[in-house]
Amino acid sequence: MLPQPSVSVCIPVYNGERFLAETIRSVLDQTYRDFEIVLLENASTDASLEIIHSFADPRIRVERNATLLSQPDNWNRVIQLCRAPLIKLVCADDLLHPRCLEFQVGPMEADPGLAVVAARRHMVDEQSRVIVPRRGLGGLLGVRTSVEVARKVVRNGANPIGEPGGVLFRRDHFFAAGGWRADRRFVMDLDLWLRLLQYGEFLGLPETLAAFRIGRGSVSAENEQAIYEDQRLLIEELGESPYYQVRGIDLALGRVLAPAGRARRQTLFAISRFNARKEEKGLAAESPD
Template identity: 90%
Template sequence: MLPQPSVSVCIPVYNGERFLAETIRSVLDQTYRDFELVLLENASTDGSMEVIRSFADPRIRVERNATTLSQPDNWNRVIELCRAPLIKLVCADDLLHPRCLELQVGPMEADPGLAVVAARRHMIDEQSRVIVPRRGLGGLLGVRTGVEVARKVVRNGANPIGEAGGVLFRRDHFFAAGGWRSDRRLIMDLDMWLRLLQYGEFLGQPETLAAFRIGRGSVSAENEQAIYEEQRLFTEELGESPYFQVRGIDLAIGRMLAPAGRARRQALFAISRFNARKQDRTAAAELAD
């Protein structure tokens, strides 16, 4: 058994062969070196396992499910497989900036009162081109209490913190909070960040340290209406929580701005689809020539 690393980066993989190699390289290229990379292959039917086997790095540990688990169950299992006290989950089509771990591990190790460190991220398309740069964390930079974050989330009407790739958290807090929830499948990340913030404070970083890919077949793109509904119900739950002390004015603003948050998501999906169709036409024209 290798010595325990400081950080576990984990990638749950299901039919991810198209972007997986780029994602793995973005992890292995980190300037911070004391990490393990745990790859959990969820009984894919494509060539994901062949992509994984093409990498030879002692920091990589590969596990495989005998049968395909649901996304929440698979994400919970990949965290269970991690050995380090600090965790970063990266989806199999997203990317990390080379300094992501370097800039996020330091604050977590220096301040045991931090439960979540989050950075801004780029929104990218299927060709890894930036659709929207430096997205997220509006009004959430610096150290914030859970109450401050909850009020901002409610007012935002969407997810101002961002997806898993831009966030670092503590393994013990994750299990204390109960893990990823199957009844929050479409907003699992946001739901988890708020539950983690019952164990410590939040640090929002101004740097852009991750990239979230919006593809034609992504869960977000295919479930936009359901995401909107889950987000709305989650906002109302936060408003009823005695811990987070969300005010009536926060809820009123959130209800008013929720359609705008939905419109922003729809615009991102539309841009990604347009870019993908344009790329398909270009490729077809090149073949015809």
């Protein structure tokens, strides 16, 4: 057993063969080196396990589910398998900037009062081309209280903090908060970020340190309506909680702006589909009969 690392980067994998190698390489290329990668293979039927085993690095630890778990159960299990006090979950098709851990670990180690450190991210297509650069954290840069973050999230009507790849959090807080919630499957990340902020403050970094892939077969692309409904429920839940002190004006703005957030997501999915079809047509034209 290797010494306990400072950070666990966990990657839950289910049929992720298309982008998995690129994702793993983006983690291994970090300038900050004191981390482990926990890869939890969720009974995939493709070549995911072979791809995982093609990497020979002592920081990689491979675990496998004997039977297929639901996404919330799988994500909870991969955190349970982590050994470090700081956690980052990276989906098997997303990417990290080489300095992601370097920029995020320092503030967390320097300030025990921080519960969540988040960075901006690029939105990329299936060829890793940037669709929308430097997205997220509007009005959330610097240190923010849970009340400030909750009010901003409600007013935004979507997810201004971002997906797991752009966020670093504490393992102890994760379990104290109850982990990923199955009844919020399509906003599990945003729901967790808000619950973690009951244990400390939020830090938003101005740097772009991750990339979220908009792919045709991704959970986000295939469940856009469910994402919209879950976000609406979360907004109302935050509004009813006395802890977050969400005001009536915040709720009113969130209800109005939620459809705009949905339209932005739909536009991103459409651009990604267009780029993928264009790429396929180009490859077909180049290949000999």
